[in-house]
Amino acid sequence: MRLIEDYAESMPWSDLTRPEIRRIGCVAHLYPGGVSLTSYSRRSAIRDTRLLLVAASVLVAFIANAAGLLAGVTIVLPHLLYLPIVLAAYWFPRRGILFSLALALGYLALALPFTGGEAGAVVSALSRAVVFAAVGTVVSFLSLRLREQEERYRGIFDNSEAGTFIIAPGESGPQIEETNYVGAALLGFTTKDLVGKHVAGFFEDPEAWETLAADIDRSGTLYDYETVLLRIDGTAVQVLVSAGRLPGERIVLTLVDITARKNAEDALRRTNAKLNMLGHLTRSDLAAAVSGLLERIAGGMREFDDPGIHRYLRSLEEDARVVQRRAEITRDYQDLGLRPSGWQPVQKVIWEVTSRLVLPGISVRSWVERLEVFADPMLDRVFSNLLENAARHGKTVSSVVITYRILDDGLVISIEDDGVGIPEAEKEQIFDYGVGIEGGLGLFLVREILAITNMTIRETGTPGRGARFEIHVPPAGYRII
Template sequence: MAFGKKDKNENEPDTNNVDPSLRTHAEEQLARTKTNAPDFAGHTPEELIHELQVHQIELETQAEELRQAYRALEESRDKYLDLYEFAPLGYLTLSDKGIICEVNLTGAALLGFVRKDLIRARFSTFVTESDGDTWYRYFKKVQDLEGKQVCALSLMRGDGSVFPARLECIRIPGTRDGPPTVRVAVNDITDLRRAGDALRISNKKLNLLSGITRHDINNQLFTINAYLEIIRKNISDPSVQKDFARITAASDRMAKIILFTKEYEQVGAKDPAWQNCHFLVDRAARQADPGNVLVKNDLPAGLEIFADPLVAKVFYNLIDNAARHGGKITTIRFFFQEAGELCIIVCEDDGDGVAADEKELIFER
């Protein structure tokens, strides 16, 4: 009989590299869940070893699949982390008290601080004093309402400089793991403000030029009409009088075109707003003065549209054109009808209408 160190069987599990704490944890777990030992009767040692080896391979395969899934999750996390950190907008997470809990690199750069110095700081400290009340009301609105809320205000950087910002916030309900939070997206709209200011200045200059031009043309038209009237009174030939009438009508059309340019330059000059359609129709009917034509306003009193204030001119023109060119017209009616998700405002009348062969010419100059 030979004595000495026993050679290790290649089929025996290698326990040298196993963390002792893992084995202790496994033994404790086995003790807590221990059931009756399985019956190995009728199985040879070779069969049992074979089953253990198959089970070992199954466990190793599952472990490799878990490692691959973990690596894929890490890669996905890193990709979306980069998108979050280097997004063109500043992203912050605030507590329900307005304390900064998280901020991406863009947000830290916008506010002019190192990220670690922003954590646990109150967001309100970066709001300018003049917009403090606006921020307070807005933050309360975000917490009280569902969905995204938008606000524009001025923020102050760490160096004291101020920039206009657009904020989009949404409240995230609390869970068992934590209280509710508020997600904030901050966009520096300095360039947008500058472009808007430049556009307004440009429009102001163009409107000034067009106003002076209209004034000069109207003066010349007034002079032309005055001389035409003097000449007309000195000529008694009926055939010539008809020509004067045509000239005067052409002059009146020119005056109307010039007036239209004054109205058109106001398009977009004011921000769109919610407007009551029922009120707009009533006012247009009074201003247009359609004579004996009845204007029936069947629009609901609460029906509103979000549009340029000049939409009032649309209702006026509909009534005025129908009354002027409707022939034997007696009634103009406004009502609305639903078409799926759309609400359509309808204007109809019982007048003669436009001849079929002239309808294609309505929108031609």
Template sequence: MLREPLFIGIESSRADRFPQILCLTDKGGTILSMNRRGQDVFCCPDESVTGWHISDLFAPSERERFVAECARTVDGAGSPPSPYTVLDRNRRPARVLPVFTPAGEGFWVNLVEIDADAGRHTPDMRQTLLTFMDTFPQTFFEFDEHGTITYVNHHGLLEFGFTAEDLEGGLNAYDLIALPDRTRAYQNVAYRMDGRIPACHEYTFLRKDGSTVPVIVHSVAVTKNGEATGTWGLVIDISEIRAAQEELEQMNQTLKLVSTLTRHELMNILTALAGWVDLAAGVTTEPDVDRYLKKATEAAGMLRKHLDFSREIQQVGTAAPTWQDLDAAVGSARSYLENGVQNLTIRTETAGVRVLADTLFDRVFYILLENSLRHGKGVTEVRVRVEGSLIVYEDNGCGVPVREKKRIFELGYGKNTGFGLYLARRILAVTGIKIKEEGEPGTGARFVLSIPQDQIRFF
């Protein structure tokens, strides 16, 4: 995440001198202005491009992917993790790496031309670029194929405690990376120099005084006559983010401990309460007292369900997502059922399918099966199948009334605890899986799980 906008305060004339494509957009991605380099590449004056969406500059086949990636990264003002194709004024494709930078109520979008031949830039253009970089409140650098640093902007020298004399004396980029990260940095640069996809990576950098700083590095290969000759990069200090993450993690651990201890004590109290109620029921002969004791037992049972739910919701997202066998998940869910499963036929067309999901993925199908048995009014058959990147769950029950289709996923809504489908949605959301109910009332429930394309595999 960029805490300080790179381009805030840059006048239009200075943006026009920037030798890369630069667009100013609002938060929705609508272009407000474009610098001269962009106008030249796309052969359109500034006023004609105003009002376009930034994705309109990209090849049609890549627009949907670009918009999806932007939605994931724009809050953090980072770069989408892969390059894209734009079409220049002659409809020829060119590869660019978009870098987003917050600017007031919108963003500057720098389309770094990663396939551009560095040799075509004149010395004047290079000097203009370097002068421009010196105004940035973030670190820009350049190093050659051997790792020797050939340029660091003014902010970078101050940030890491070096001087221009240090730079002239010879600094190697890899020496500024903490030892545990150094081998990985060598490999990442080698991949990039070999023509592989540019990306961003996290490292720990070393300042001149020996102190360390966590950073994210965005970088691209510099080419000359088609050969990689070095690397250009942007370094973003993420110390504040790391500190906030650590503080949040400590708070979460404290809350988790308090929650666990409280739940444990309440469970002990409920166990004791259930015992005393059973003893009382065994000695009373009064119908009214017996009725009250049954109500107390029901209330205790409801409280136990609330405590069970608090334990389950606490586990969501605590472990890294894993590739899970869909067939096994449905089978596991069936094994959890206690009532009504003897009369239930489950037909699956899920063999050979794996889904990247939270470790509680099988719990989703348990919840769906339990809902079918509890609310379906005589459900005898359930079918689970895969259609492309969709998982479809259907039963032959009474279905879901139209007015309830959206509300059934709300916390507390429903005829039982109101926890089940809310929990299912939370489990799926960990990896971006969406769920909705699309069945026809009277013919059965139909839940559709939409899996991101890169999170489902077929074997």
């Protein structure tokens, strides 16, 4: 045991992995979170001291009561027995009830011989004994509950995968009162070395702590606050901070290291920017090539009079314009998912779309007030494509009605028209690439936009009576405000 303690005292705990700490802890009764192995002997010394205090208070209380009984004093001195009962029940709650019962019996054994068989004195002694046992039972129960809560807190605090700090007010500013292993490792320290250090000194921006503390003072809590801390070696660490007020003007901070995530996001953002630039250049080159091809086809139409050549050139022109339209529509698909999704009011989105579209002879009625869905910012393209699809391919469409209904597995938004509908054989094909508005991405783009936030779309209309597109929104993807 001594060899293990010597090793633990000389070992830098920040160099140990958590499994190594736990393995050593199993041998030498190590507390979770990297506490020194000598804590076991300290706890033994504390326990011995407490036992000595309880024994001394019991001895003093019984001596005083014995002296009082000999002198005829039976009212005040029995209260001295409350001290050892409370101390034992609080410090040793699992044995507190037995201790209080034993002490109550001891008091009876001491007091009953002095009652002289008088009923009143006997009842008084028995009542005090019952109260002694009851006090010990109540204190033991409360102490056990308190200890369970403390152990639960300690387990969460020490074994959390987030760095956790308790910040207390100090003479020269807020300082770290306690931290767990993860928090200390995050800053390159040991838990012992961090205690007493000023928390503001670990922020890269000197004003960041003041801003954070002001937000906590204003609302009592703080969530998802991104900032940068500095390790002991000067390395910057990006963290996500949550905080809350504790009694005694203390603050609990939880820090999650998001450095790797932020680096990955930055790398992905740079890669997307390069891909977007490449896509833009490729699309520009393709557009220029198609434009030149169309000019040459137009020149051929003017130069040759042969009807066969004209038919051939017109077929080439049609193919070239399909390529041109697809190149234009891919611009929308290129931007898909670049901006973060968010809550969008469906009614407002539809109003904005219908104000931009030219839909002669078609009325659009939407009954989706108060409905918001969590969707990509390109949600307007969904309704734009669906309305244009109805206008161009519905033939007899005179009205489009948009409604919603809540189901057990989410919500369904219906976009229904009174046109010719879609044949059964084409209901699934219309969402494939290359099928849709004038040979472009069309409904394929609609499906991809919705899929970003786990929404789906299908066509459920009756051929000859109109098309009906149903957008299924998952339970967490909608709200009624």
